[in-house]
Structures are given as C-alpha cells and as structure tokens.
Amino acid sequence: LVLVLERRPKKPVLKCTVTMESQVDQAISTSNYNALSRIFTTSWQSLGQGEQRTLSAYFIKASLASPTFLPAAFQSASAISAMRTALGHLPPSVENASDNKLRHMLFDYLVEEEDYRAAGNILAGMNMEANDPQSVYYTPDAERTDVYVKIAECFLNEEDYVEAETFVTRAGTSVESIPDPENHVALILRFKSTYARVLDANRKFLQAAGRYYDLSQANANANANSNANPSATGDGASDSEMMVDDDDLLEFLGRAATCAILAGSSSQRQRILGLVFKDDRLPQLDSIPHFKTHSSIVTKMYMNQIIVRDDDLVTFIDSLGDHQRALMSDGLTIDQRALIEHNMVAVSRLYTSIYFTDLGELLGVSSARAEKIACKLIMDGNLIGGTVDEVDGVLNFDANEPELVSWDGAITSFCTQLNKITDAVRHHY
Numbered sequence: 001l002v003l004v005l006e007r008r009p010k011k012p013v014l015k016c017t018v019t020m021e022s023q024v025d026q027a028i029s030t031s032n033y034n035a036l037s038r039i040f041t042t043s044w045q046s047l048g049q050g051e052q053r054t055l056s057a058y059f060i061k062a063s064l065a066s067p068t069f070l071p072a073a074f075q076s077a078s079a080i081s082a083m084r085t086a087l088g089h090l091p092p093s094v095e096n097a098s099d100n101k102l103r104h105m106l107f108d109y110l111v112e113e114e115d116y117r118a119a120g121n122i123l124a125g126m127n128m129e130a131n132d133p134q135s136v137y138y139t140p141d142a143e144r145t146d147v148y149v150k151i152a153e154c155f156l157n158e159e160d161y162v163e164a165e166t167f168v169t170r171a172g173t174s175v176e177s178i179p180d181p182e183n184h185v186a187l188i189l190r191f192k193s194t195y196a197r198v199l200d201a202n203r204k205f206l207q208a209a210g211r212y213y214d215l216s217q218a219n220a221n222a223n224a225n226s227n228a229n230p231s232a233t234g235d236g237a238s239d240s241e242m243m244v245d246d247d248d249l250l251e252f253l254g255r256a257a258t259c260a261i262l263a264g265s266s267s268q269r270q271r272i273l274g275l276v277f278k279d280d281r282l283p284q285l286d287s288i289p290h291f292k293t294h295s296s297i298v299t300k301m302y303m304n305q306i307i308v309r310d311d312d313l314v315t316f317i318d319s320l321g322d323h324q325r326a327l328m329s330d331g332l333t334i335d336q337r338a339l340i341e342h343n344m345v346a347v348s349r350l351y352t353s354i355y356f357t358d359l360g361e362l363l364g365v366s367s368a369r370a371e372k373i374a375c376k377l378i379m380d381g382n383l384i385g386g387t388v389d390e391v392d393g394v395l396n397f398d399a400n401e402p403e404l405v406s407w408d409g410a411i412t413s414f415c416t417q418l419n420k421i422t423d424a425v426r427h428h429y
Helices: 002-007 012-030 033-039 049-065 077-087 095-112 116-124 141-157 161-175 185-201 205-216 218-228 246-262 267-277 282-287 294-302 311-318 334-350 356-363 367-379 403-428
Strands: 353-355 386-389 394-397
Touching: 012 033, 012 049, 033 077, 049 077, 049 095, 077 095, 095 116, 116 141, 116 161, 141 161, 141 185, 161 185, 185 205, 185 246, 205 218, 205 246, 205 267, 218 246, 246 267, 246 282, 246 294, 246 334, 267 294, 282 294, 294 311, 311 334, 334 356, 334 367, 353 356, 356 367, 356 394, 367 386, 367 394
Parallel strands: none
Antiparallel strands: 353 394, 386 394
C-alpha cells in the first residue's frame, strides 16, 4: 500500500490543464482550427469535469481577447464545434460574462447563414440574471426581452411553434417589467408581432386576429400616446422615427382579416370582423396579391351572407399558409370548418327551420355532419336560438334575436364610431 502511494503522480491533471491551455493559445494565435477540434474532442477526455470547465472558460476568454481569431473562426466548422463544446462545459460564472458575448457573436453569424435553429439554440443557452444588478450576468428587462424575441423569431422561421411559444411567453413576462417602455417602442412592436405570429401558427386564430389588428393600429396608438404625453418620445426620437411603414400596417390588417375569417364562429369573432370591416383601409387590401379577395370575404362574413365556393373563395384559400389549411380531427380542413360554421349561422338568419338533408346540401356536407356541427355550435352558444328536432331531422331557429346579442352589436358599433371620432380629433388638432 505504501509503494502504491509513493508511485502516484502529483497533480497530473493540473499539469495537463496548463499544457492544454498553451495548446489553446497556440491554436488561436495560428488559427489552427483542427487543433482546437482535437483539444475539445479527444485530448480533453483525460480531464475531470472541473478541469474541463476551467479550460472551456479559458478558451472563450482567449478567443474574445484575440484580435484576429474572431469572427474569422466562424467560417470553420471545426472551430464552431469546439466553441459549442466549450459553451456546454462552463463553470457557473465566466469573467465579464464572456460566454454571453461569444453566444451573441455566434448567433449573428448563424442568422446570416440562415441556420435559424442552431442560432436559436445558441442564444437560448445565455445566462441572464434578472434580480442581482451586481452579477456579471445581470441583464435589464429590455435586453432579456430582445433575446427572447430573437430566439422565438428563429424557431418561427424553422416552423418549431412549440419552442417559439415557449420563448415568446418568456418575453411577455419581461416586456411587462420594462421600466421605460416609451424608449423601447420598436422592441415592444417586435414582441407583439412575434406573439401574434406564434398565436397564428398555433391556430389560435381569434387571439391572433386581435393582436394583428392592434398592430395595424400602431401608428394611431403611437400618436395618441405622444399627444397625451409629449415627452414620452425622449429627446432623441421623433414621432416619424417611431412610425411603422404603411405597407407593414396593411400587412397586419390583412393578417387580422385572415385569422378572423378562420376563427371559430363566436360573438368575439364578430367583433373583430366588425373592426376590420369598418376599417377605412380594408379596400386597399385588394391591391396586395395575397390579400386581394379578403375584403370580399370579410364583407360577406360580417354581413352574415352565405358564402359559396366561387373564384374569390378559391383565391382566398390559395393564399393561406399550410398551418391554416391543416386537416383537423373531424376530417375537415380549418378553412372548410370555418366556412361551414359561418354558413350555418348565415342560414339561421334566413330560415326559421330547415331539414338537415337540405342543410347538408347547402353546406356541401352530409346531413349527419351538418347535424353534428349544428349541435356543437348550439352547445358552444354560437348558434343562438337553434334547436334540433331529431325525430323529424329538422334544425329550428328562434326568429327573435336575444337582447344580449343586440346589445353586443350596439356596443361594437359605438366603439367603432368613437374610435373614428377620436382619430378625426387627433388629426385636426
């Protein structure tokens, strides 16, 4: 036992770590990317976890300190592999938060290369401290929001809607804590746009429609805020600098129309349709190729007219994204179900009763499916006054409109008119 203890080498790992740090310095100074790859794949297997973390932190700090290594090293897959390995084996804290700095640089490069998933994953590993201003990782609310929005945007580009929702939700938490939102208008608009896109992608069309419509009113809202608080824009920003391009606002309006059309039949959807229908810019959508029939469809839906499969409807369906035409569990696509539900409500305004065989023919579905859809709408409270006579196979409608429906329509009309009046007053003064 004594002989074994005497033969044990003293601190071999420390010597090995020092040697490998020298190798890292040599590889960085000569831009020998293959050598770096060997260090962080095979060579460092002889190190313990603690020594691996120390070497990783050393490599990152040395990379940032070198005047020639970055960003040239990003062109090498071997160098990027070494960086990823090092970023995954770090101590709890790195001097001057060097790991975060490297993540930002690598993120920018990967975005330029359109490798959005890799870019999002790199930025998602950032260490951000929200509560301790003394920490090297302390990140203000606005900066954290920006990071989360960037990550969500990357996953949206990769159509990974689950991950996108995770990070835009985190952004929603931090954006509410920004102490001076008037100085971060562009960031907040980016968050709202990303959030609306995530809702849209996850088929939450009613919520997405509301968000898109709010975004389409961004300039009007900014003018209202600046008139209420002239100092809100700060000394270095003018109203024109904060204005959103009119084409972008029209794009948001078009997306609001799309999502409102696809949303399930409800009084809330009718409100959104009313806002879009009464928007003075609605006819301008006709000049945009992917929105050229939206105004026609919105008008028919808001006016509770039966929509038949004509050229306008075909053009509208062709303009939809894949997630907006997905096949649902009931065997209908999203656009088919939305159209059938709308036509069901439209029929209730024209008939006091109708046989399901006739209703199915009118809707383009079987009588059994028409009955099933009618029952669902009645149960959800979206086919008010509807009753099913299963014996005779008849759907009956109560001709008297409930007071709440009439009241809801009056409120919607009043709010729309009030918005137009306030806009006119702002433009005049």
